[in-house]
Amino acid sequence: MAAAPTLDILGIGNAIVDVLARAEDGFLAAHGMTPGAMALIDAAQADAIYAAMGPGVESSGGSAGNTCAVAAALGAKVGFLGKVADDQLGTVFAHDIQAAGVSFPTARLSGGAPTARCLILVSPDGQRTMNTFLGACVTFGEDDVDEAAVAAAAVTYMEGYLFDPPAAQAAFRRAARLAHAAGRKVAISLSDAFCVGRHRDAFRAFVAEEADILFANESEILSLYETESFEEATERARKDVAIAALTRSEHGSIIVSGAETISVAAVPTKVVDTTGAGDAYAAGFLAALTRGLPLAECGRWGSIAAAEVISHFGARPQAELKALVGV
Template structure:
């Protein structure tokens, strides 16, 4: 493989996470199903934000979290995502760069605020996510840095950004550029809510050979394929994706690569605090090990270690020394 400036370049929602704790009554009062993810318009997001308790604001978004994890493990990471020229946009850009992630997408003035995700964490560590995409869904093909895509060994895309027409076109153009350069494309389904109305688009990309590595959880692959169980979903998707990795919560993760199945247990944690970012950091661990040439067993182990670290505290970004924990 030719040398690249970056190990992984991600395209995804440029979102600022606003994280606060709440009780179950708060969720019921605001008609928020526990553990769900829903999209909000700016006005509804303002109302919920005003009702939330004390919160912390950090750069977030699924693929952006993965890049933060990769950088923490010593990988060379970059990110493409759209922010507005407002305070939250400045927070996002500063946070990403401070973490060692290259981020140079210019802000836009489109009358939309920088995206935000209002995350409510209940005492049982479940997170309920309420996302206002804002400017992030205005990412256009002409915002792409094509040289950056060619100079990254892996392009990672997220399902959250695949629905709206404009950023979907940007993602598909990025796939063309990456594959023309001989680079790999990883794709994460992100959340089962992303599948509604997008199955045909996802499957079209997968069946056309656009995805080299697919990340999903067990519910997502069953919904995507219509399979009754994990085995059926693996058989269906395994025909089209060279590497398929499915997370199964406390049961660990399963990979199918070159027709061979590998199961790996989850790494136990002393105390489960907040599941926000578990899948994002798992993907980061897999990609960090993969880009260093490790096999699938070590990739799954590294992902499990990174996921275990992030669910042991609040927030979707690592607090411990991940580089020391994973020892790549």
Template sequence: MGEVQVAALGNAIVDVLGEVDDAFIDRYDIIRGGMALIDADRAAMLTDAFGATTHRVAGGSAGNSLACIASLGGSARFIGTVADDELGTTYRESMRSVGVKFDTPARKGDTPTGRCLIAVTPDAERSMQTFLGVAGDIRIEDLQPGDVEEAQVFFIEGYHFETEASRATCVEAANRAKDSGRFTAITLADSGMVQRHLEPLRQFISEKIDIVFANKDEAIELTGKSDPLEAAQAMRELSKWGVVTMSGDGSYVFGPEGEIEKVDAIAPEQLVDTTGAGDAYAAGWLYGFTKCMPLKECGRLGSLAASEVISHYGARPEKNLRELAEEHGFVA
């Protein structure tokens, strides 16, 4: 299968973007500017209502991170579940088209591929309806030999800690990575998830995880501290390496030695859409980590990737991140 820098376990969600008018939002009772989880019937109905003129691209937090790693010139593998259907094929081809390996077999059965139906109105507002489908049901038997054992870093999307089956898969995959002498990492994904599963999550991190990515709200929820710096200090008791991101206020990074370091944010050319900023930051940091860069340089590379992603709509980079990093002197 061959070694890669980062292998990630994530939700295989196809972003389906459709340009609609305001009447469409009202007609289908969509929460303007919000996100709601929906069932299979509503997902099928809205997919049909969007029509054929949609833009479809592989999404999901981990998938977004891997696309950024590939744009930096790194090697990456996605582990996740899609159905044996049209959107499943779209997801697989979209990941492979940007250079990310994706070989998890398609799931047979009646449950379709997950999708995020994004209604874009003339004012550029994005209103999302998300159907997880098979994406949220990753099982131990979905793990292929070498998936995690042949990655420098095995990276978990925190949403998979929500369900019992997916959590068991996270534990098994982390065990395989650790037994193979690999690094393990997790992005906490959502402060609500941290709150709902706080104690088992803390135990999992302390026993299985080397690197934790959290935004300030997730870090405060995880540690019970009142501000990001205190939270970063408390996180050192759980993991060897960690990051606390604070949007425009930059980030804190730490390792097993030395002081916690502050990394400044990099202002985008224009702030358009913050979707995927944390995913891009994690990608830059992990790429730098696998290249043995100093932690502050890893953070600067993460800040640069995040800056590019928030300068336009969508969570994937539009500029080549490798070329951008070279222009800034972050990589040789």
């Protein structure tokens, strides 16, 4: 009999400092950016874009980091593994995520690449365009998977963006093996349709072989299974994982588990900035799931958390999420 978990959720992902600023479409065009996409950039590009951006808001970010912070705000016991450098932005990240109530045991990188940053430009319609310099993130490998933390967590949650750095895929598989050996669950978010396209075979194998819970939006799940039919993609996901939670923006989400299919309505809100919507949905879902709540309620928590996060600038909650979900 496995010991009771001491963590509800352990996130593993890119430890990134988010820098958010508003930008007009002309700015994106001038810098050759595809609106709404996430592009990987080098240190020189990061410096140039950062210098040209308007005033920004800086906070610990990264997809799984955002999920961890939102889940902690909902009362879940949360930890996070990810690599930052021993520099100023590394200190910003560590302070910020720990202040959100998330334990962060990963050792810092010294003498190598600087801490990762994601330069996020938010268009007037709320769409986000992301430019990510991975920096120290890419050094996250198997040795950084904290065995005790994985064994202690009811769910180990991994972000798809971590498929870009090569060492991290091996780390994911090690974390999944450790989680299952301890009788725990493994969740993955696909993160980005372009990221899925870059690593489709590896993603498909991981989802089918290692994942228990899958999070994806419509474009990501269509990319994973190379289909234009959301219904077909949903059925493929149903076969691959025990639970799939598939989000469709203002159309809410579909949850499939075994023979069960649950439709969850989106929570109406004024969209200010879509950064972190999927991260927040996963947080709400997992915070409810690890409390033992039914899947429909998990979806409701996810929708409420996502609606709160997109109603203001930045990917971290500003309202009292516990009050919003009713706990």
